[in-house]
Amino acid sequence: AQKITQTQPGMFVQEKEAVTLDCTYDTSDPSYGLFWYKQPSSGEMIFLIYQGSYDQQNATEGRYSLNFQKARKSANLVISASQLGDSAMYFCAMREGFYSGGSNYKLTFGKGTLLTVNP
Amino acid sequence: GAVVSQHPSRVICKSGTSVKIECRSLDFQATTMFWYRQFPKQSLMLMATSNEGSKATYEQGVEKDKFLINHASLTLSTLTVTSAHPEDSSFYICSARDFTGRTTSSYTEAFFGQGTRLTVV
Numbered sequence: 722a723q724k725i726t727q728t729q730p731g732m733f734v735q736e737k738e739a740v741t742l743d744c745t746y747d748t749s750d751p752s753y754g755l756f757w758y759k760q761p762s763s764g765e766m767i768f769l770i771y772q773g774s775y776d777q778q779n780a781t782e783g784r785y786s787l788n789f790q791k792a793r794k795s796a797n798l799v800i801s802a803s804q805l806g807d808s809a810m811y812f813c814a815m816r817e818g819f820y821s822g823g824s825n826y827k828l829t830f831g832k833g834t835l836l837t838v839n840p
Numbered sequence: 841g842a843v844v845s846q847h848p849s850r851v852i853c854k855s856g857t858s859v860k861i862e863c864r865s866l867d868f869q870a871t872t873m874f875w876y877r878q879f880p881k882q883s884l885m886l887m888a889t890s891n892e893g894s895k896a897t898y899e900q901g902v903e904k905d906k907f908l909i910n911h912a913s914l915t916l917s918t919l920t921v922t923s924a925h926p927e928d929s930s931f932y933i934c935s936a937r938d939f940t941g942r943t944t945s946s947y948t949e950a951f952f953g954q955g956t957r958l959t960v961v
Contacts, residue, residue: 829886
């Protein structure tokens with residue numbers, strides 16, 4: 722089974738509107754972290770936001786917020802007031818903690834969502 | 841956030857030659873480094889995990905003799921693609937983790953180098 726599922730291959734949003742990018746995850750490890758990245762065409766992986774499994778509040782970073790629903794194992798990214806420069810691939814990733822064994826603290830990525838912001 | 845620097849950003853090499861990619865942690869001690877590969881229009885896949893001073897752990901399906909990883913210091917890891925072939929053309933990117941506990945960030949592995957786009961001709 723996939724550990725990170727991003728069901729939206731592509732999304733379109735009008736400039737200045739909000740958009741939600743979906744991410745669900747699968748782990749039995751009680752200690753994990755969830756990450757969102759933006760990857761523009763240049764290729765660099767730009768870290769956007771982090772949510773720890775024990776964090777009580779949803780993470781926010783400027784226009785980015787993470788809608789963390791632990792029971793549903795979802796960690797959706799919300800981008801408010803979209804800008805043309807937000808057009809890029811967006812990846813959700815998970816880091817499992819001490820209990821998963823093997824390569825602890827590696828990141829497992831979803832397949833990504835290509836966001837296009839229309840003027 | 842933690843800074844990771846990767847060099848070179850782009851390299852074109854001839855088939856059969858070797859290419860070395862460097863990954864440096866600039867402001868923290870990287871006890872563990874992660875090397876990922878990304879084929880066009882695909883996601884990042886972990887290739888190997890290296891711990892400073894010990895042998896790297898390779899993911900299933902990754903040839904350890906082709907992708908040599910050296911993590912000789914707490915700030916530098918290198919990935920050498922040996923006898924490169926066109927099918928090795930890809931985007932290679934690293935991240936690093938500080939397990940010493942001296943870094944205030946709890947997720948230094950979130951920060952990636954700039955990536956290296958390798959083209960083998």
